[in-house]
Amino acid sequence: MHRKNPISVLVYNALFPSPSPSDPPCFSAHLSKNLVGEVRIETATFYGSLDTIEARYPGLNYAHAPHRKRLGRFPHHRKLFGAFDRLNLTDSEIQGFCRWEGTLWARERYERDEGVKVRDTTGMEIGEWVDRRRTASSRRRNGINVKTDIEVEIEEVPSSTAITDPVRPVDTEMQDSSEDEDDGDEQVLDESVGFALNQRLMQAAALREQGQDAPMDPEWEQYLKDAQERGEHSIEHLGIAPTLSGGIAAFTNLSEGPSPPTQPYPPVAPA
Template identity: 50%
Template sequence: MKRQTPIAHLLYNYLYPHPTQNDPPSFSAHLARNLVPEVRIEVATFYGDLNSAEARYPGLNYCHPPHRMRLGRFKHHKRLFDAFDNLGLTYNEIQDFCCWEGTKWARERYEKDEGVKVVDTTGDEIGPFVDRRERIAEDLRRHSITRKTDISVIVEEAQTSRPRQPPIEEDDEEMDDVESDGEPEPETSDASTETEREPPAEVMAREQHIAELEHRREQSIHQRINQHIIRAWEQGQTLPAEIEQYLKDQAERGNSELTRLLASRRGSHAYGAPENTAVVATQASRAAA
C-alpha cells in the first residue's frame, strides 16, 4: 500500500518539527547540506582514495546493519536511521527512497549503464570463522581436576591389580641373627661387590692413579714448605713450631732435598748476614733434638 504523504515530507517533519532559519528548508536541502558530505567522509575514511570503482560506488545499503553501524557514527545519519525505525518504513520504501551518491542505488545504476560488476573486496582479508569454544572447553576438561582424579584412580587400580608376592621370610631370619649376635655387620659389602665386579686390571690402574695423585700432592706440599723455610732463612726469621716438626721428620727420613737447597742458597749468599746462619743452625739443632 502506497503512502498518501511522500516519505520526504514525513522524514523532514520528523527531523525538523520546528524548523528555524538555520535549518534546511526541505529534505533535499538537508540531503545536500548534511547527508552527502557525511557519506563522502565515510568513503574517504574507509577506502582512503577514489582510484577504484568500488570506492567511487561503495553501494551503502541503509538497511544493512554493518553499513548502518558505519554511517551511524555521524550525527545526521544517526537521526535519519532513528526516523526510519520510528516511522516504520519498510525495506522496499527505504531502498526506493535512498537514491543519492554512495548508496546501493548508485552502484546498481553504474553497473547497469557500464555493463560491469563492481567487486566488493571488503571482507577478502577476513578468514573463515572458526568456532574455538569447543576447543577451549576440551582444554578445560583436559586440565580440570576431574581428569587428574581419573588418572590417579587408574594408577591405583593398576597397582592393586598386580599379583601380590609372597612375603620374604629371610628378613626375619636375618633380624633374628643380628639380634642374637649383637654385632652389626661391616658396611663393606657394597664396596666389595663393586670391586669383585671390576676387572683386576682396572682396579690396579685406578690404585696407581690414586697413588700418583697422592705423590704429586705431597711433592707440591713439600715444595711450598721448603720455599717457606728458605725465605725465612734469607730474611732471618724464626721458624714456626710446625716447620720445626717438619724439619725433624725430614731429618729422620733422611730427606736431603732441603739440605741441598740450603747449600745452594748458602753458596749464592756467601757474603750474606751471619745472623741467618745462626738462626738456621739453631733451628736445625732444635729439630735434631
C-alpha cells in the first residue's frame, strides 16, 4: 500500500496532533527520548541481564501479538500501538517502520552481519502439544474387553416369619394426663372420707375440753393401730398420748408435747 506521506510523519501526527513545546519535535526525537528506554526496561525485566546475545538482540516484533502485549504495559508503546491501529498499518509496514534497538530488524541485521543464528530460548521448556485423545481412543478400540457375569440370588423371607413393627414412642403426655386424673379421683375420695372423720374428732375434742367424756372414734383408733404396727407413726410423732385398757380407748394431749396437729384433717383411716 503506497502512502503519500512517510509513515514516521503519519505516526507522529497521530501521537501528537497538537504538539506542545514540551513534546518532541519529530518521531526520531520521540524514539530516542521515550521508546528506546522502555525497550531496555522490558528486555532487562524479561531476561534478567544483558550477558547473552539473545538479551542484547531480543528481536521484538511490533506486529506480533505477544510482543505487543509485553511492550503495551508501557505508556508510550501503548500509545504507539494505538496509532498503528488507527492508521490501519499492515504487518509489513510496521516491520519496515520499526527499525531501532531491540526490534526484529536489529536481530536480523546482526545475524546477517555476523553469520550466526540467535537462538530464541523463550518457551523452550514447553513441549509440542500432542493430542492424546486419539491415542486413548485407539487403545480402547484395540484393547481386550473382559466381560464378567455376576449372579445374584435373592432369598425370600418365609410368610410365617413375623415382622414386628418398630417400637413406637410412648405418649407420655397421655399417660401423665391419665395419672393426673387418677390422682385427682383419689384425692377427692380422701377428702370425702377424711372430712367426716375430722369433723367427728373435732367434736370429741370439744367435748373433752368441756370436761365431758368422749370415746375414741373407732375409725381413728383402727388407723392408729395399723399405723403403729406398720411402724409408720409413733404415738409421740402424732402428738397424742393414748390410754390403753384392753386397747386404745381414749387419748389426751401431752402436757409438754407439741400442740395438736395443724393439718386440716388427720390422715385418712382405711375403709
